[in-house]
Amino acid sequence: MFGFGKQIKKENWENFEREALPFSDDLYRVAMWMVRDVEEAQDLTQETLMQALRSFHRYEMGTNCKAWLMTIMSHLNSKRRMKLGRLQLVEDTEEKIAETIAFEPSIPQNITDEDVLEALNRVPQQFSQVVVLADVEEFAYKEISNILDVPIGTVMSRLHRGRKLLRVELANYARNFGIGTENKEVAQ
Amino acid sequence: MNCRDFREIADSYLSDELIVETNHEVFQHLENCPNCRQELSTRREIREKLRVSLKTAPEFQMNPVFAKRVKADLQDAAFQKKSWFNWKVLLPAFASLLIVIGIPFFLFFQKNAPPNLFAEISEKAVERHEDCGLKHYKDWEKNIGKLSAEKISFVKSLESEGTQILEVHNCKFEGKSFIHFVLRHNGKIISVLKTASENAAVTNSNTEDSIICKREKGLQVSSFKIGEDLVFVISDMSEAENLSVARQLFDAAKI
Numbered sequence: 001m002f003g004f005g006k007q008i009k010k011e012n013w014e015n016f017e018r019e020a021l022p023f024s025d026d027l028y029r030v031a032m033w034m035v036r037d038v039e040e041a042q043d044l045t046q047e048t049l050m051q052a053l054r055s056f057h058r059y060e061m062g063t064n065c066k067a068w069l070m071t072i073m074s075h076l077n078s079k080r081r082m083k084l085g086r087l088q089l090v091e092d093t094e095e096k097i098a099e100t101i102a103f104e105p106s107i108p109q110n111i112t113d114e115d116v117l118e119a120l121n122r123v124p125q126q127f128s129q130v131v132v133l134a135d136v137e138e139f140a141y142k143e144i145s146n147i148l149d150v151p152i153g154t155v156m157s158r159l160h161r162g163r164k165l166l167r168v169e170l171a172n173y174a175r176n177f178g179i180g181t182e183n184k185e186v187a188q
Numbered sequence: 189m190n191c192r193d194f195r196e197i198a199d200s201y202l203s204d205e206l207i208v209e210t211n212h213e214v215f216q217h218l219e220n221c222p223n224c225r226q227e228l229s230t231r232r233e234i235r236e237k238l239r240v241s242l243k244t245a246p247e248f249q250m251n252p253v254f255a256k257r258v259k260a261d262l263q264d265a266a267f268q269k270k271s272w273f274n275w276k277v278l279l280p281a282f283a284s285l286l287i288v289i290g291i292p293f294f295l296f297f298q299k300n301a302p303p304n305l306f307a308e309i310s311e312k313a314v315e316r317h318e319d320c321g322l323k324h325y326k327d328w329e330k331n332i333g334k335l336s337a338e339k340i341s342f343v344k345s346l347e348s349e350g351t352q353i354l355e356v357h358n359c360k361f362e363g364k365s366f367i368h369f370v371l372r373h374n375g376k377i378i379s380v381l382k383t384a385s386e387n388a389a390v391t392n393s394n395t396e397d398s399i400i401c402k403r404e405k406g407l408q409v410s411s412f413k414i415g416e417d418l419v420f421v422i423s424d425m426s427e428a429e430n431l432s433v434a435r436q437l438f439d440a441a442k443i
Contacts, residue, residue, distance in 0.1 A: 009267050010267075012266065013266040013267065016266065021259065021262075024250060024255060024259075025249070025250050028248075028249075028250040029243065029248045029249075029250075033242070042251075042254055045250070045258070046258050049258060049262055050261075050262065050265060053262055053266060054265075111233075111234070112237070113240060113241030113244070114241065115237075116234060116237040116241050117238075117241045117242065117245060120238065131238070132242065135235050135238055135239060136239045136242045159199075160199065163199050166234070166238075167231075167234070170234065
């Protein structure tokens with residue numbers, strides 16, 4: 001009887017090791033983006049993997065394991081933020097600011113990876129988070145909707161605004177540091 | 189399609205989310221617009237840089253030592269022997285079990301509980317005190333000091349300067365026979381009624397050494413079992429005073 005139990009544990013671990021563990025780096029990267037602190041990101045990653053291991057029987061083999069893990073992490077992060085009193089709802093003002101960007105300056109050329117990261121850092125978290133999940137982690141709208149527990153429409157609008165804000169920040173950042181002098185205005 | 193329209197949908201075009209017709213319009217516009225071609229190329233470049241920079245930036249890379257430790261911890265947790273004791277699971281399970289087992293037991297004992305002999309007989313004893321003890325006590329004052337020692341032996345211990353034994357007789361009420369002692373204590377009439385317990389075997393054994401006190405029809409009733417007999421002390425005294433009389437009788441009878 002005990003041998004049988006051990007066999008089940010072994011199989012469960014092997015499945016987990018094969019399906020979930022390869023995404024540890026992705027989890028840490030997104031965790032780091034969410035909390036911006038090494039220790040907190042490590043805690044969040046470890047907590048997520050532990051929770052995933054305990055709930056691995058609920059994971060449906062063949063579905064997107066990375067998205068499943070990200071959903072767990074997003075929920076855990078929301079709980080942690082709520083505990084620490086850091087949970088902020090997307091305020092109307094931020095939504096309005098994002099909506100009212102009438103003029104979009106041309107994007108400079110010759111930008112570096114660091115410039116992009118620096119500009120992304122300046123984009124409010126609610127928008128940059130969706131940009132990271134869509135453009136870096138390459139999740140579909142539906143998956144992002146599940147991960148962040150928000151409607152698909154909200155994902156789409158935040159992504160649109162997030163990308164726009166990123167371009168604006170990138171242009172401002174480049175202008176401040178004299179990057180990309182070949183700005184061209186829209187002709188037509 | 190003009191440049192403004194194109195810029196609005198350029199990201200969707202890059203993500204390949206547009207329908208065929210719109211894609212066709214985009215192609216047409218891009219063919220004739222070098223600025224938008226440049227814009228599209230820059231946006232593509234930003235996405236790529238964003239993806240690469242986040243995936244390669246040192247601060248976003250997991251420390252290999254930490255990665256190794258997490259894997260070891262996970263492996264330990266995976267093979268850890270699970271404790272069977274889990275409050276979250278066991279508490280509701282115990283509660284349910286208690287309900288499932290407890291309810292039939294409760295119903296069974298309710299149905300088969302021994303009849304409360306004291307309760308049934310004390311009603312009759314109270315009737316005797318009211319009809320016989322209280323109504324006729326004046327008639328019995330002439331008996332004071334004349335009752336034979338044998339007749340009053342059960343309540344003799346109560347006799348003192350403050351307590352007089354007025355009467356002893358047998359009385360029957362609704363098929364129940366009592367030996368009825370009528371006493372006067374500090375001006376108050378007390379009935380002591382003694383009767384045979386017909387169903388002594390089923391009387392709760394807890395009552396063997398205790399005196400039960402209760403109020404019935406505004407009177408204080410203290411009852412106890414002594415041998416095969418049930419004894420009721422009834423008066424309109426306070427509970428403590430009535431109990432004190434009953435205890436004195438109980439102690440004397442035990443000796």
